[in-house]
Amino acid sequence: MREDSGISERIRAAAAGDREAFGAIVREKRAQVVRTAFQITGDMEDAKDVAQGVFLRLWKVLSRFDPGRRFDTWLYRITVNAAIDHLRQAGPKGTIQPLSAVPDAEAETGPVPGRRLDLLELQRAFLRLAARLGTKQRAVFVLKEIEGRETAEIAESLGVTESTVRNHLHQARRILREGIEREYPGLVPPGVRKGNGS
């Protein structure tokens, strides 16, 4: 997937010292960085600290960015490494402070039946259950399932093989699935749970 020319141009300008261009990159990518850091560290204050560190580091190393590579992959690599380092140093906080939900206006996409899933409840469940994952397992799950990145991209971001990514993902999904079934059965609407035959 090719980088859009806008971000490439801003990267070039920022690498040459253009603070305005760098500010635009920060504005464009900060939600992605904070969200990823939050899902890995489980704490918003930690996520903000990580995000600051990520962008400061980005400013320092931007001139070394290879335009032949995807910027997001590079940024995920810096973010995940910083979040994992932070988690290892500080340890999980255990506080549950969900992110904001998507605005309601965006949700009105047509007549859809049924109860809306409570993202707050989902976030609480994830933070609690994800604390049982290894840091790499958690990072892989966040990048693959929440951020929707490709296996190859995750492997590049984490500096591991695709096979390792698949293995981490398999383990993470198993642990989370067991946790949901045991502790959060309410997340799955009744009547269609596995084994109910409907």
Add this chain to the structure above:
Amino acid sequence: MSGHVGPEAFDLAPGPDRRAALVHLRDCAPCRARLAAEDPERLFALLALAEPAASDLEEVSRAVASRLGDARPGRIEAWRERGLPRAVPVAAAVALFALLVTLGDRGPVRDAPSVAALPSRADVRVTETAGAAHVVDLTVGETQIVMIFDPGLEL
């Protein structure tokens, strides 16, 4: 999005289509139930819809802007950015100190150079090249130590 979505919704690449599919899943209990029956943990994909508060994002931007200071990109702490830990120059200093102590311990105490005599036998030169490299040439008696500090070196 008008129709219902299948498990492929989880595998869509990031973008408007994936977002629309996830929003549908969030709002449509039958679709959610169908997918969750097999892989309930994949419901966590819906957390992609959760966004950090705007105030938190602004705080990050402000903090980054204020901490950038006057630094230009790529010029901050070249040692660390090149993968050379801060400990390298410290280790060099410690090694040098140990060497000097070892030299001082050689032979009978009466043969060791006196403190007053040492400066005349020690010669330290620091050369700064056109680049960022520093060459430290230290001569103590017949022992010569040359240290090159070059942040451009990839070790």
